[in-house]
Amino acid sequence: MRRTGVVPPLLRRALAPRTPHCHRHCDRPQRGHNLRALAPGWLCVYACPGGAVSVITYSEWSNADPTARLLPFVRAHTTPATLVRRRDLRLARRHGPELGAEAERYLARVHPPRAVSTVYWRLYPFKKKDGTVFRLFVCFRHGTERVQFFVAPGNIMSPPCPKCRVRTR
Amino acid sequence: MAEPKRLTIVLAPWCPHCEPLSVTEGNRLARRLKIPLRLLDIDHAAQEKEADRLVRRYGDSAPDYLIPQVFLEWSDGRVQHLLTGFSEEVPRTARAWADLLRSAWLRTLIRGASG
Numbered sequence: 001m002r003r004t005g006v007v008p009p010l011l012r013r014a015l016a017p018r019t020p021h022c023h024r025h026c027d028r029p030q031r032g033h034n035l036r037a038l039a040p041g042w043l044c045v046y047a048c049p050g051g052a053v054s055v056i057t058y059s060e061w062s063n064a065d066p067t068a069r070l071l072p073f074v075r076a077h078t079t080p081a082t083l084v085r086r087r088d089l090r091l092a093r094r095h096g097p098e099l100g101a102e103a104e105r106y107l108a109r110v111h112p113p114r115a116v117s118t119v120y121w122r123l124y125p126f127k128k129k130d131g132t133v134f135r136l137f138v139c140f141r142h143g144t145e146r147v148q149f150f151v152a153p154g155n156i157m158s159p160p161c162p163k164c165r166v167r168t169r
Numbered sequence: 170m171a172e173p174k175r176l177t178i179v180l181a182p183w184c185p186h187c188e189p190l191s192v193t194e195g196n197r198l199a200r201r202l203k204i205p206l207r208l209l210d211i212d213h214a215a216q217e218k219e220a221d222r223l224v225r226r227y228g229d230s231a232p233d234y235l236i237p238q239v240f241l242e243w244s245d246g247r248v249q250h251l252l253t254g255f256s257e258e259v260p261r262t263a264r265a266w267a268d269l270l271r272s273a274w275l276r277t278l279i280r281g282a283s284g
Contacts, residue, residue: 017257018264046257055256067231087232092253097272098265104272120235120256 004114005040005060011116012042014103015059015094022048024125025135025154030054033138037145038073041066045147050157051137053149059118065091070119078149079162083123083136090120125154139164171245172282177207179220179228180237186254186262191237194266201270201279202241211236229253237262 007015020030028048035043041060047053058070067089075081093115096107107114125135135154139161142148152159176199180187192208199206209220224230227248228238239252252269255261269275 017255017261019260020258057257090231090233090235090256091229092235092256093229093250094253095251097274098252098269100264100268101271101273104268104274108273122256 004062005066007042007059007061007116008106010106011061011099011103012059014099015116015118016044017046020046020054022050022052022054025052026050026157033140035145035147037147038069041069043070043073045138047138051139051159052154053136053138054122056121056149057118058121059116061114061116063093063115064117065119066117067091067119070121074121074149077142077145077147083149083151084121088121088123090122092118092120094118123151137161171243171247173202173204173241173278174244175205175207175242176202177209177223177240177242178237179209179211179224179240181211183212184236184254185259187237190259190263190266191239191254194263194270195239198270198275201275202282223248 016032022028022030026048030046030048033045033047035045037043038058041058044057045053046055058066060066071089075084078084095115096104123136125133127133133154134151137150137152137159139148140146141164148161148163150162176195178191178195180191182188195206209216211217211220223240224234224238227240228250229235235253235256237254241249241251252265255265
């Protein structure tokens, strides 16, 4: 059995959505970008080809709430950090029966029972005073952790990253 | 021996993971278990208090917690958290309900109740 926290590939497959799409931006399919920046769990950023983020997930195979691990990470990688509010991070535990037969069997072998705990960070699009709608974008070109979150007007397809000034795609 | 007593879903009517999806599937699960279904609307002041209590004590608690959250109450007083909506997308929550309804856990529970 794996050590506490690590999410094995079988459980990652069971957790992942099959058809994530970008809503209210480009309607193109989204990809789950797996990042190795946060141990021991599984950090995944769901973003469209234009860099618009729908949700960031961090999962650990553990009954413990991993919010305290994700919160400082996203704050450290978001410009400005004040965009990351504690109330926008939400916990969900997955027990097995809701993950399909293979994952259910896999999780049932572990005693005492251990759920997969996922924390979601979702920043909903918001309006600034002039009425412009802003939303969260991501750039993957930074350092070893290769991720930078920032906000830009939601009608831009690939806004430039404020750190590297390169367009997301 | 303890038996399932009631299924409760904490939800909001504006949430596409909740209505109609979780209400429909929750009804299906409750019928299979032959127990009543209770819906707790977090926008309804009287129901919100009980919803918050269930989520804080047995569910996936957060300052602004995820919905829907589904709980199975047992005759011995236990409350079991069964499912929380998948924030990724509504079809992922639909898949979770489908998997739950055909799970080995549910088959065993129904066999135990009828045996």
